[in-house]
Amino acid sequence: xxxxxxxxxxxxxxxxxxxxxxxxxxxxxxxxxxxxxxxxxxxxxxxxxxxxxxxxxxxxxxxxxxxxxxxxxxxxxxxxxxxxxxxxxxxxxxxxxxxxxxxxxxxxxxxxxxxxxxxxxx
Numbered sequence: 001x002x003x004x005x006x007x008x009x010x011x012x013x014x015x016x017x018x019x020x021x022x023x024x025x026x027x028x029x030x031x032x033x034x035x036x037x038x039x040x041x042x043x044x045x046x047x048x049x050x051x052x053x054x055x056x057x058x059x060x061x062x063x064x065x066x067x068x069x070x071x072x073x074x075x076x077x078x079x080x081x082x083x084x085x086x087x088x089x090x091x092x093x094x095x096x097x098x099x100x101x102x103x104x105x106x107x108x109x110x111x112x113x114x115x116x117x118x119x120x121x122x
Contacts, residue, residue: 001090004050008086011054015041015061016078016085023066030066037062056103057089063107071115085110 015037022033041058064081072078088106096102 004053005086005090007046007050007054008057008089009082011041011057012061012064012085012089013079013082015058016065016082017061017075019062019065020067020072020078024069034059034062034066037065053089053093057086060085060089060103060106063104064111066107067111071111077114077118081110081114084113 018040019030019033019037022028022036023030028036038055038059041062042055044054044058046054061082064085065078072081085106088109092102092106096105
């Protein structure tokens, strides 16, 4: 289970960081950045044991990476959002089976929880 959560964290982080960099550094539109992240991420080979979970985590991470720079300023913030997203993804694997919007909901919840915690601490 720890290996599964670590893989989720890494793939969520890759998706989140790549989408965020594409739309902040290269000034690509946000939707194009998320789409390219999902497309490029689909070509990364993963062991068959994990099924489609790494690809789903990359795409969920790209949804989280669509945030404004007013919410995310540093790379460590993307890492914390990715950790929250990986845990939420793992906890909700069987909860939303068959329903659409799970990946976007996970991305929204991970960013919202991070921003809320960040505002409470500051």
